[in-house]
Amino acid sequence: MIPSDRKPRLLILLSGSISCYKACFVISHLVQSGIEVRTVATPSALQFIGKATLEGLTGHPVASDMWESGRAMEHINLARWADLALVCPATANTINRLSAGMADDLVGSLFLAWEIQKKPWWIAPAMNVAMLNHPLTQASLQKLSNVGVRVLPTDSGPLACGEEGAGRLLEPGKIITEVLVQLGTKIA
Ligand SMILES: Cc1cc2nc3c(=O)[nH]c(=O)nc-3n(C[C@H](O)[C@H](O)[C@H](O)COP(=O)(O)O)c2cc1C
Numbered sequence: 001m002i003p004s005d006r007k008p009r010l011l012i013l014l015s016g017s018i019s020c021y022k023a024c025f026v027i028s029h030l031v032q033s034g035i036e037v038r039t040v041a042t043p044s045a046l047q048f049i050g051k052a053t054l055e056g057l058t059g060h061p062v063a064s065d066m067w068e069s070g071r072a073m074e075h076i077n078l079a080r081w082a083d084l085a086l087v088c089p090a091t092a093n094t095i096n097r098l099s100a101g102m103a104d105d106l107v108g109s110l111f112l113a114w115e116i117q118k119k120p121w122w123i124a125p126a127m128n129v130a131m132l133n134h135p136l137t138q139a140s141l142q143k144l145s146n147v148g149v150r151v152l153p154t155d156s157g158p159l160a161c162g163e164e165g166a167g168r169l170l171e172p173g174k175i176i177t178e179v180l181v182q183l184g185t186k187i188a
Pocket of ligand 1: 015
């Protein structure tokens, strides 16, 4: 239950997909809907969008490097701070790493520090259809689902690689609606 005297708090973790620009739209809309958003971006995600964009949209610095001076406990602090975590977009690499319990970067450490029985952790996959259908990726998604992670569906259609099929990031409007419903915020 989110206390009524503060805004709902959402942690968005971005991994390195071409669809990072769509996550910016999601963040922008959620901030305008009254949600406090903080972001974590993998180094690959920062190849697609800049820290300035995320900081400008949220009003908070983006966390990326687990070893950044002054933010050494961010993997615990952010895990305690947020009401909901959403990996958006979630790459094949990040999904497979999370399912293996890897904790050698900020996203993995945060996931293990997250009390999954108490607070929701969601992922929104985005990748090429073959990467999505690969047995290892499918096994990882199943494993994450088994421990309580909510795996949002992907959309089908043209993919950035030129192929067609499943694997497109779920349409941003649908992600926004799901988050607003979860956080009990009126849909703008
Ligand atoms: C132009 C480009 C687009 C990419 N898009 C995706 C994508 O949509 N999904 C994905 O799983 N990987 C994608 N990749 C590969 C990932 O960026 C790569 O696996 C990276 O190591 C992921 O790291 P991260 O999970 O730590 O962010 C893309 C790579 C490039 C160069």
